[in-house]
Amino acid sequence: MRQRVITAVVALVIFIPILYVGGIAVEIAAAVLAGIGVYELFRMKGLAILSFEGVLSILGAVFLVLPAERWMPFLSGNNSNFLLFYLTVMIILGFSVVSKNTYTIDEAGFPVITSLYVGVGFQNLVTARDSGLAILLFAFFVVWATDIGAYMVGRQIGKRKLWPEISPNKTIEGALGGIASAVVVAVIFFLVQPQVFQHNLVTMIIFTIVFSIVGQFGDLVESAIKRHYDVKDSGNILPGHGGILDRFDSMLFVFPMMHLLGVF
Structure with a gap:
């Protein structure tokens, strides 16, 4: 730690x-x-x-x-x-x-x-x-909130496995907790910086749910790649965290989706 x-x-x-x-x-x-x-x-x-x-x-x-x-x-x-x-x-x-x-x-x-x-x-x-520092921070906050929420909720009440063949520790409860955490962070971000977004709050909540799901899917994709090649981490450039792909796997999916939906 x-x-x-x-x-x-x-x-x-x-x-x-x-x-x-x-x-x-x-x-x-x-x-x-x-x-x-x-x-x-x-x-x-x-x-x-x-x-x-x-x-x-x-x-x-x-x-x-x-x-x-x-x-x-x-x-x-x-x-x-x-x-x-x-x-x-x-x-x-x-x-x-x-x-x-x-x-x-x-x-x-x-x-x-x-x-x-x-x-x-x-x-x-x-x-x-x-498009602006605030938009970039919004993306990071959504991904981080998803990761933290999924970990905390999954650890406390997670019982049903999300995709055990790919990532045995992830649970459905954790995934839902990650989505909920991302939405809370997105609402706070929107209320503090409403001028950053081209869409209203309801639309951004819907988009945030999509981003959270897509981010978790990106994480699973990288887990599938590592499982296929039988490695624990993508690299060791970040001691204690693994490689660059271990840290950016969700974001590599979230950023293109944000662009596709017109958030930036």
Whole structure:
């Protein structure tokens, strides 16, 4: 527990100023986190990150994260980020030709989906911060409230397993407690900062329920990946907390959903 607290404090001391400054600082941080996330997935699968597919997968994620208009102004078009990502996909797929099909589309699927999964999630973190610090904090608070509420309620009254084949400790009662906690936090946030949102309170409560469910599902997805590769944590970069994906698994699902529903 002491190690977890120390790691959390150090991470917040580093992360909070970056979030406050925004702009390039957040973009660089998100790109670094995306690269580490790709590395963690390759590590779980037992692949070398310094392979051609590892490097291209990191590039693909970074291409998705960094706004092209700022980092690649020589490019034109609104879809530059996606097209640069697709360039890495084409190169990875092209290796099946160069290797005379010893490297197949099945093998190419892993680096592609890895960079897409991690890249789009952190891309939307950047977009959320560009919409304002309050929106970004709202997303974090909803995810944290869900995690804390699910843990506390599940520990006290949890009896019915939510998805034992994937995460045996999670319960239905805990999941509902997480949703309730997220709604309480969202209502408080809305009452304190109503000008931040483009929607009314009832709509935001409904959206928050969706975000909480989606966040918990993102957590289960990462649990399924770890169970598939038979690892406890995605990495060890955060002592006591695991890896970057262990900390951002819910947010990689919540940020895109928030963007889709027009919260930012």
